Amino acid sequence: MGIALAVPISAYAQEPDFAAYESAVSDVVADEGGLASIPVDASGIEIDPEGEDALANGAPFDVAGFSRAQKGSNRAIDGAYQGYSYLQGDARNDVCLVAVDGYAVLYVDSGALEERIGSGDRDAGLSWVVAYLQKLDAEAASGSARLKPETPVYVTADESFDLEGEGLRFLFNQEYTSGAFYTSVIGIDGSDVTDSASASYAELRYADFLDFAAWEEGTFVEESSAMDKAGQFLAKLDWSPLWVTLKTTGTAIVLVFVLGLLAAWWSLRIPSRAQDIADSIFTIPMVLPPTVCGFVLLLLLGNNTALGRWFIDIGFPLIFSWPATVLAAVVVSFPLMYRSARGAFEGIDRNMLDAARTLGWSEGRIFFKLMLPLAWSSIAAGTVLAFARALGEFGATLFLAGNYVGITRTIPIAIYFEWMNGNTDVALFWTAVIIAFSFLVILFINLWSRRTTRYRSRRQEE
Structure with missing residues (x-):
């Protein structure tokens, strides 16, 4: 030496x-x-x-x-x-x-x-x-x-x-x-x-x-002191992955909430054989590796496909853009929302729904006034789980949207590339952020479930 x-x-x-x-x-x-x-x-x-x-x-x-x-x-x-x-x-x-x-x-x-x-x-x-x-x-x-x-x-x-x-x-x-x-x-x-x-x-x-x-x-x-180092680190940190992630996840969860509820409600109204096929289609992204989902989406929406060229022709290129991050997040998180909503709807007493129909309630009124309130606990839990899944999406997003700083670089993608570039401290920081978000999501679900259980217990005692 x-x-x-x-x-x-x-x-x-x-x-x-x-x-x-x-x-x-x-x-x-x-x-x-x-x-x-x-x-x-x-x-x-x-x-x-x-x-x-x-x-x-x-x-x-x-x-x-x-x-x-x-x-x-x-x-x-x-x-x-x-x-x-x-x-x-x-x-x-x-x-x-x-x-x-x-x-x-x-x-x-x-x-x-x-x-x-x-x-x-x-x-x-x-x-x-x-x-x-x-x-x-x-x-x-x-x-x-x-x-x-x-x-x-x-x-x-x-x-x-x-x-x-x-x-x-x-x-x-x-x-x-x-x-x-x-x-x-x-x-x-x-x-x-x-x-x-x-x-x-x-x-x-x-x-x-x-x-x-x-x-x-x-x-x-x-x-420098530990506080000074932390301040310098945060001052130099590129915060764009956080904003891209929150914007992407916020947009995706709105779409997932609406689409998941509609898909769950519609799947219960079709014949049982068709239900099995629809349920398999809606659930399959949950069991496929995210990279497979991203690759399939790229094959369907790539610039060399008819659909991809159509998006380009209308001035809305989809692949490797911010909307692609939203699409990837929607696809991988949708099954969680769908399964939660469908399970909740299936648990509702059918006699109660039939009674509402005999009173002249429309299907829309039954859905909003009866089904949603009765199933809300499970729907809320499914929404939070879908949000967490969209927040942590990596494979499909990287395939479909790429890694563009300030545009498509979400926190999971930032963790990977910061680590690959030797910026371990930045990768550890974003990892801690994701862990904190996940902890809050699990804590919320546990508190919500406990509150719902207590409410139902009091109702049964009465």
């Missing part, structure tokens, strides 16, 4: 001053001994507990704000295909790295590096960049692929870099939507590089991002 680590980095352009990096990239040295490098003592790199900031004695600069994107998205962004894109955040980064199977491409902001090293050795500065990345990346990898000392690294100072031998174009610090920056990989010909049939096919592993920093006196900022 005390041995100084030599960090191999690509042999740069012929002239090793940074001006060459503005429009040129380094050539990989393919000799068995590895790549040309300047040895740096990476053993002294110190990382803060959050795994975001690092410093080292002897380094010309420190680094801050490290993040690792384990997965990207291959969906169109704001209506245009930008390639396989990794979300950086709401600001540009001084350093961006994309790891591909067998090599990596490193972008370094020449102005930011020049500001930190002054008249110092630029090649040594770049070696320190790679050293920091290796150390931070090893901490964040959690057993997955990481940047190794022997990994060939292409270096560029251009935000658009073509690796012509591979047919790939790397785009860094791209603001495709207002306030959101991405690093993307796309074929030079505009093709999808994740398509194995493409001539530009590449196995993309992950992306790393960080910024240069200068800590006072070479030490980390004074440790």
Whole structure:
């Protein structure tokens, strides 16, 4: 551990001053001994507990704000295909790295590096960049692929870099939507590089991002209190998954409540054989895996289907939009509402309903004045359970609506992608939120059931 680590980095352009990096990239040295490098003592790199900031004695600069994107998205962004894109955040980064199977491409902001090293050795500065990345990346990898000392690294100072031998174009610090920056990989010909049939096919592993920093006196900022850390965490947190989830679940539960009651009432009025078929159709989403539900919906409503094209023609594209999150939530939560309502309606004394008919009550009046009040306890419990199911929906939503921040990224989807991107603290926070919601739902059902049981007991005693 005390041995100084030599960090191999690509042999740069012929002239090793940074001006060459503005429009040129380094050539990989393919000799068995590895790549040309300047040895740096990476053993002294110190990382803060959050795994975001690092410093080292002897380094010309420190680094801050490290993040690792384990997965990207291959969906169109704001209506245009930008390639396989990794979300950086709401600001540009001084350093961006994309790891591909067998090599990596490193972008370094020449102005930011020049500001930190002054008249110092630029090649040594770049070696320190790679050293920091290796150390931070090893901490964040959690057993997955990481940047190794022997990994060939292409270096560029251009935000658009073509690796012509591979047919790939790397785009860094791209603001495709207002306030959101991405690093993307796309074929030079505009093709999808994740398509194995493409001539530009590449196995993309992950992306790393960080910024240069200068800590006072070479030490980390004074440790904040737990309350200060919590406040900073909540201030920086992207709250959009919560609002998307509440908006989606609120809309879905209204639709599920109405459709579930109508389906339960209608299914009891058709012949018994037809009831069995209808009941199976209405209940099947409850036993199917959510991914199967999402896949079936995608097959039925995809852009290549007649129904999907019709939605596009009327100016209401359904797939990979917010309405798709509502549809997915409705499909998976509907059976809970339907089964609860049907069970409650079946428990009503049929003689009471027949008596109401003999008094001249219409079917609508019987439903609203008699059936709903008598079955309300079970209907309320079914509504809350359906709400909880819609709240936790993941598989069908991801298939049908995708993962678009602020549009279709619900809390369950945020948990998955934050964890995949190494943001474990954010994933744990959203997990706690879902657990709290689930606890409140179960508590409500228990209190409601106890209240109903006591009421019925008093009525029987009277």
